[in-house]
Amino acid sequence: MKHGISAIAHVYGERRIDNVADGAQHGFDEAFVRGKLGITTRYAASAGQATSDLAIEAARALLAQTGTRPDEVEALVVVTQTPDYQLPHTAALVQRALGLPTRLASFDMSLGCSGFVYGLSTLVSLMAHADMKRALLITADCYSKVSDPSDRATAPLFSDAAAATLLTDTPLYRPGKPLFGTDGAGAETLIVKCGGSRAPADRSTLYMDGRAIYSFALSKIPQHVEQCLALNGLRLEDVDRFVFHQANRFMLESLRDRMKLPAEKVVIDVADGGNTVGSTIPIALEPLLAERHRTIVICGFGVGLSWATNILQLSDT
Amino acid sequence: MELTTTYDRIAALLHEVDDKLQKLSAEAIRGKHLTQDLGLDSLDVIKFVLLVEESFGVKIPDEEIDAKELLKLDNLAAYVAARAA
Numbered sequence: 396m397k398h399g400i401s402a403i404a405h406v407y408g409e410r411r412i413d414n415v416a417d418g419a420q421h422g423f424d425e426a427f428v429r430g431k432l433g434i435t436t437r438y439a440a441s442a443g444q445a446t447s448d449l450a451i452e453a454a455r456a457l458l459a460q461t462g463t464r465p466d467e468v469e470a471l472v473v474v475t476q477t478p479d480y481q482l483p484h485t486a487a488l489v490q491r492a493l494g495l496p497t498r499l500a501s502f503d504m505s506l507g508c509s510g511f512v513y514g515l516s517t518l519v520s521l522m523a524h525a526d527m528k529r530a531l532l533i534t535a536d537c538y539s540k541v542s543d544p545s546d547r548a549t550a551p552l553f554s555d556a557a558a559a560t561l562l563t564d565t566p567l568y569r570p571g572k573p574l575f576g577t578d579g580a581g582a583e584t585l586i587v588k589c590g591g592s593r594a595p596a597d598r599s600t601l602y603m604d605g606r607a608i609y610s611f612a613l614s615k616i617p618q619h620v621e622q623c624l625a626l627n628g629l630r631l632e633d634v635d636r637f638v639f640h641q642a643n644r645f646m647l648e649s650l651r652d653r654m655k656l657p658a659e660k661v662v663i664d665v666a667d668g669g670n671t672v673g674s675t676i677p678i679a680l681e682p683l684l685a686e687r688h689r690t691i692v693i694c695g696f697g698v699g700l701s702w703a704t705n706i707l708q709l710s711d712t
Numbered sequence: 713m714e715l716t717t718t719y720d721r722i723a724a725l726l727h728e729v730d731d732k733l734q735k736l737s738a739e740a741i742r743g744k745h746l747t748q749d750l751g752l753d754s755l756d757v758i759k760f761v762l763l764v765e766e767s768f769g770v771k772i773p774d775e776e777i778d779a780k781e782l783l784k785l786d787n788l789a790a791y792v793a794a795r796a797a
Contacts, residue, residue, distance in 0.1 A: 431755050606758045606774065613762060645755045 398519040398527075399566030400707065403681040404457035406449055407438035407668060408537065408555035414669065421547045432551055433644025434669035439539035440555040445479045447488040449557035450535040454493055457559040463529060465494045470530035471501040472518050474510035474673045476698065477536045478503060481590065489533065500525065507585070508640045508697030509575075510534055510673035511558075512705050515693075516573045518562055532560040534673035541587045542601035549603050552643055552670045558677035567684055568691070571706040574623040576615065581700035584608055612646060612696050616704075617654045620694055623704040634706075635688035637661045640695045641675035672697075680707075718768075718793045722785060725763040729756050746783045757783070764788070768796040 414437050418428040429435060440449065450473055458465065473486040486501035495501075500521065506513050514532045522530055535557035542549050584607040589597035616639070624630060631654070639650055641664055651661040664679040671678060676693050683691065689709045696702035719738035726733045726741065733750065746752045752760065765772055770792055772782065782788045 427753055431753065604774075606761070609758050610762050610765075614766075645759075649759060 396519060396523070396569050396571070398522045398530075398562055398564050399569035399710065400515070400560055400680075400684070401563040401566050402457060402461045402561045403558060403677045403684065404453055404460055405556060405558040405674060405678045405681060406452045406456065407671075408440035408449065408539065409444055410439040410441055412437040412439060414551055418551045421545075421550055423547075423551060428551060431643075431645050432669075433647075433663065433665045434551065436667045437551075437669045438554045438556065440537045444537070444555075445540075446475050446477050446535045446537045446557070447473075447479045447485050447492070449537065449555065450475075450485065450489050450533045450559070451492045453535070453557040453559040454489060454531055454533060457531070457561055458493070461561055463561060466496050467529050468493075468495050468499065468531055469527040470518060470521055470525070471495060471499055472504055472514050472530070472532050473501075474504045474506055474514045474532070474534045475536050476505055476507050476672075477538065477541055485535070486533075500527075506701060507536070507672050507699070508642070508670075508675070509695035509699065509701040509703040511560075511676040512573065512693055512695045512703035513575070513701075514673075515560075515562070515570055516703075516705065519570060522562060522564070528564045530562045532562055534558050534560075534677060536672040536674070538601060538672060541590075546600065548605055549601050554669045554671045556668060556671035556674045556678065558671075558674040558681070560677050566710055568707040569710055571627040571708060572623070573703060573705040574619060574626060576619060576700075576702040578611075578700045581607060581611060584611070584700065585698040608642075608697065609646065609649070611700055612642070613649055613653055615702060616650060616694060616696055619702060620654070620692060620704050623694075623706065624692070627706050629690065629706065631656065634660065634690050634692050636683060636691045638676055638679050638683070638691060638693050640697060641665045641679055642670050642697070718789045718796075719785075721767060722764070722789060722792075725760060725767055726750070728763060729760045741785050744785050746785065748783075764792060768792040770795045 414434050478485040484503040537555040538553040584604040589599045647663045662679050691707040694704040723738045
């Protein structure tokens with residue numbers, strides 16, 4: 396694979412939330428919020444902020460940071476399940492706001508916590524197919540717009556955020572062979588049952604069966620990661636860092652313990668920001684890019700149920 | 713399945729949930745409630761129930777946990793002993 400990741404930037408929603416104080420209002424003590432969830436600060440979009448606003452802000456930061464001109468971008472994928480509108484696609488709104496060229500290939504992908512890994516594979520394949528040099532992969536969601544702030548199952552976990560990833564033909568990290576998974580039998584374990592064609596006028600909010608999601612992750616993901624590594628001719632010991640979807644500290648420590656992974660190799664980056672859905676992996680990857688680890692595993696899992704794993708390898712050039 | 717063996721296995725699974733529970737014996741967990749007596753929080757309970765399901769090869773639906781009061785370990789031991797393969 397020629398194409399891969401060159402740089403990442405991210406932004407959070409404008410409203411900062413002290414999760415310890417907020418958790419107390421839901422009956423969670425400080426030890427539980429800090430120690431178990433591991434999330435001390437969350438962020439929510441302001442009333443005037445929508446998903447595209449976060450996506451645009453993250454992309455602007457990325458373009459400025461990398462010195463990339465808007466007219467150099469040839470493709471854009473926005474991974475979101477909380478788009479600004481049912482139609483048009485959010486990527487079109489981002490294209491307009493950033494002044495990206497009208498020859499741009501752009502589309503949205505409806506995926507949540509597995510979305511970055513899916514989006515990366517999709518976009519690098521498109522870039523190779525169409526002989527492109529630069530593309531943007533944006534993950535962006537505003538769960539605060541579709542959730543009930545009084546719901547104890549979801550309130551202390553999620554943040555609104557966007558991450559923009561620059562993909563190029565001269566990358567810092569190249570993806571390996573991906574491995575995917577889907578099980579719609581678990582569709583109702585994480586769901587917003589309104590706004591679509593089945594119940595367009597309903598006003599229900601985000602529902603999450605935390606136990607079902609935990610069981611799914613612990614039973615599926617360890618074997619999936621090992622299968623992906625085998626597909627790439629690698630073993631667990633060959634990996635320098637594991638970047639799982641940053642659901643919460645408890646989930647990450649459970650996966651780490653079950654897979655018997657060294658603590659220093661498993662990234663836990665939830666204290667400031669918590670669960671940002673599809674953006675957790677690029678947000679956790681961003682500081683790692685400068686550390687130049689040779690082999691990194693990325694693994695997303697969640698709503699769908701959907702899961703995806705890949706490896707990232709440091710480019711030699 | 714022998715109920716005594718079931719208590720031994722449940723005690724061993726509790727050891728996996730939290731270091732604080734390492735010293736609990738099969739005898740010590742008799743008559744105990746997971747949250748009220750042993751201090752498990754909601755996430756510990758999720759982890760523990762998954763371990764029980766995997767270890768005993770039984771599926772424990774949410775509604776059964778409430779209806780059969782399975783957070784009481786005596787009830788849980790009887791429940792899995794009756795259903796385990």
